[in-house]
Amino acid sequence: MSVTVEDIKSMMAVDGNDDDTLIEGYLTAATSFVKNAIGSDETFYSKADVATLFDVAVKVLAGSYYQYRIALSDTQTYAIDLTLNSIIGQLRGLYDSHLEEVENG
Structure with a gap:
């Protein structure tokens, strides 16, 4: 994994180190979710x-x-993360191709 806490802080314009542990936990959870x-x-x-x-x-x-x-x-919401969903869709296709390559040598 090449994403760091500093990458997330820079992306989110977070100054200081108060939330580093929190961000590290979110980074770990996000990595696990995507994998x-x-x-x-x-x-x-x-x-x-x-x-x-x-x-x-x-x-x-x-x-x-x-x-x-x-x-x-207090109202029902429907979460839609178009960026994440589109990337995961593309990665799933690449992963299937990868598995075929591994199986076929």
């Missing part, structure tokens, strides 16, 4: 055409976790 949504073969995530997409997906999700850490509403 669970795609697949567990670690060699896949180090591919050049995958690493950047993976990092962006993790940043987007960790940033959302940080920005919306307390969400209260």
Whole structure:
């Protein structure tokens, strides 16, 4: 994983170190979420055409976790994260191709 707490802080314009532990937890959760949504073969995530997409997906999700850490509403809402969903969709296709390559040698 090449996304760091500093990357998330820079993206979210967070100054200081007060929330570093919180952001680190969100970063870990976002990384797990994206990997669970795609697949567990670690060699896949180090591919050049995958690493950047993976990092962006993790940043987007960790940033959302940080920005919306307390969400209260008295009406029903429907969360739509178009950036994350589109990247995960593309990564799933790449992951399927990766598995085919591994199986076929």
